[in-house]
Amino acid sequence: MYLKEALTIALRSMRAARLRTALTALGIVIGIASVIVLLALGNGMRDGFSSAFGDLSRVITISKAxxxxxxxxxxxxxxxxxxxxxxxxxxxxxxxxxxxxxxxxxxxxxxxxxxxxxxxxxxxxxxxxxxxxxxxxxxxxxxxxxxxxxxxxxxxxxxxxxxxxxxxxxxxxxxxxxxxxxxxxxxxxxxxxxxxxxxxxxxxxxxxxxxxxxxxxxxxxxxxxxxxxxxxxxxxxxxxxxxxxxxxxxxxxDYTLSATLDQVQKLNRYVTLLNWLTLTIGGIALFVGTLGVANIMMVTVTQRTKEIGIRKAIGARRSAILKQFLIESVVIAGLGGVVGAALGVLFTVVGGRFIEPLIPEISTPWVSGLSVVAVFGISLLIGLVAGTYPARRAAQLNPIDAIRF
Structure with a gap:
C-alpha cells in the first residue's frame, strides 16, 4: 500500500469517529501545552534571576574582623x-x-x-x-x-x-x-x-x-x-x-572577605531544580497522553478486527495494515501537538501580561521557536510509540480468525 493511500484510509477512519479522535488528542494537547507554558515560565525565571543576581555574583565584601x-x-x-x-x-x-x-x-x-x-x-x-x-x-x-x-x-x-x-x-x-x-x-x-x-x-x-x-x-x-x-x-x-x-x-x-558567588550559584541550582520539577510534571502529563493514545488505538484495532480480516483476505499485506494504524496514531498525536503548541503559546502571551505586574521578580515568560519545534517532534514520537504495538497486533491477525470475530 502506498503511503498516500494509507494516509487516506487513516483520515477516513478518524472522520468516522470524530469524538473518539478528539478525546484521544486532548491528552496530547494538554501535555504539550503544559510543557510549553512550563518552559516559558522557566525562561522567565532564569531571566529574572540573571537580572536580579547577575551582577551580585561578582561582588566581594571586605569587612573588619x-x-x-x-x-x-x-x-x-x-x-x-x-x-x-x-x-x-x-x-x-x-x-x-x-x-x-x-x-x-x-x-x-x-x-x-x-x-x-x-x-x-x-x-x-x-x-x-x-x-x-x-x-x-x-x-x-x-x-x-x-x-x-x-x-x-x-x-x-x-x-x-x-x-x-x-x-x-x-x-x-x-x-x-x-x-x-x-x-x-x-x-x-x-x-x-x-x-x-x-x-x-x-x-x-x-x-x-x-x-x-x-x-x-x-x-x-x-x-x-x-x-x-x-x-x-x-x-x-x-x-x-x-x-x-x-x-x-x-x-x-584583621579583615575578612565574603563573596556572594557561592550563594548566587546555590540559588541558581535551586532555580534549575525547580525548572526540572515543573518539566517533570509536564512530562507526566505527556506520558498520560501517550497511554491514552495507546489505549484508544488498541480499542480501534479490536473494533475493526473484521475489517482488517477482510482487507488481508483480499490481498492487503502486513506492512499495509501496519502503516495504516501507525499513520492514524501519528496523525492523532500530531494534531494534538499542533493544537497544544498553539494553546501553549497563547497561554504564555496572555499569562505573561498578568505575571509581570503580580510577580515583578519573574521576567516576562517567553517561548523559543526551538522549544515549539521540539515539543511538536515529541508529539509525533508519542504517536509512533503509542501506535506501534496496536499496529503490529493488527498486522499479525489471522485473516480467517479476524473475519469470524
Missing amino acids: TPTTSDVARTKFMREGDVTALRNKRLAPHIESVTPLRSGSAVVRFGTNEFTATVNGTTPDFLQVRNDRIVAGRMFTEQENQEKARVVVISPKIVTYLFEDDVEKALGSEITIGRIPFRVVGVLAPAGDDQDHFAPVPINTSRAIFGGLDTLNGIGVVATSADQVPAAIQEIYQIMDAQHEVDGGPDFR
Whole structure:
C-alpha cells in the first residue's frame, strides 16, 4: 500500500469517529501545552534571576574582623587608603570597581518629622554592590562626590516617616542629617523591611557627619566577571595584607572577605531544580497522553478486527495494515501537538501580561521557536510509540480468525 493511500484510509477512519479522535488528542494537547507554558515560565525565571543576581555574583565584601591570634594590638581599621590601593589596575587587573562604605546612625529630619536612619558615606557604585536601584530621581554622581555636595538618596521607609509616602514631595526637598542640610536627589527601591532605612550620601561629604575620619566600615569590590571572582579574591588578599602589614598568615588578618558567588550559584541550582520539577510534571502529563493514545488505538484495532480480516483476505499485506494504524496514531498525536503548541503559546502571551505586574521578580515568560519545534517532534514520537504495538497486533491477525470475530 502506498503511503498516500494509507494516509487516506487513516483520515477516513478518524472522520468516522470524530469524538473518539478528539478525546484521544486532548491528552496530547494538554501535555504539550503544559510543557510549553512550563518552559516559558522557566525562561522567565532564569531571566529574572540573571537580572536580579547577575551582577551580585561578582561582588566581594571586605569587612573588619578580629585576628584569631592574640596579637590584637596590631589590628588596623580599614581606611580610604585601602580603597586607593585596591583600585590600582596593575596590582588588581581582575577588579572592576571598589566602593568604600562608611556608615552610622543619624537622626534625619524634615519639618517636625524625624527618623533614625543608617547613613552610608559611599560612591555611586553603591547601587551595584548592594544590587539596588533608584525608583525615582537619580543617584548622586562622582562629580558631586568630588565637590562634597550635600545630596542624599533615601529609602522608602524614610519617605514614609518624613514625607508620608509622597515621593514627589521628597524629591528636591531639603532634609537635615544631624544638623547638616542635604537635598534629596533620589529614592531607592523597596528592599525588605529590615533594609529600608538607608540614606546614601557622597563619601567625601560624609566626613562632615562622621567627624572628618577616613576610617571605613566596609569595602565592596566588584570583579570583572563571575569567573574571575577567585582571581580577584587573591588580589584583594595580596593588597590588603600589604596595607595591613599581615605577615603571619591568614590567622593574623584583621579583615575578612565574603563573596556572594557561592550563594548566587546555590540559588541558581535551586532555580534549575525547580525548572526540572515543573518539566517533570509536564512530562507526566505527556506520558498520560501517550497511554491514552495507546489505549484508544488498541480499542480501534479490536473494533475493526473484521475489517482488517477482510482487507488481508483480499490481498492487503502486513506492512499495509501496519502503516495504516501507525499513520492514524501519528496523525492523532500530531494534531494534538499542533493544537497544544498553539494553546501553549497563547497561554504564555496572555499569562505573561498578568505575571509581570503580580510577580515583578519573574521576567516576562517567553517561548523559543526551538522549544515549539521540539515539543511538536515529541508529539509525533508519542504517536509512533503509542501506535506501534496496536499496529503490529493488527498486522499479525489471522485473516480467517479476524473475519469470524
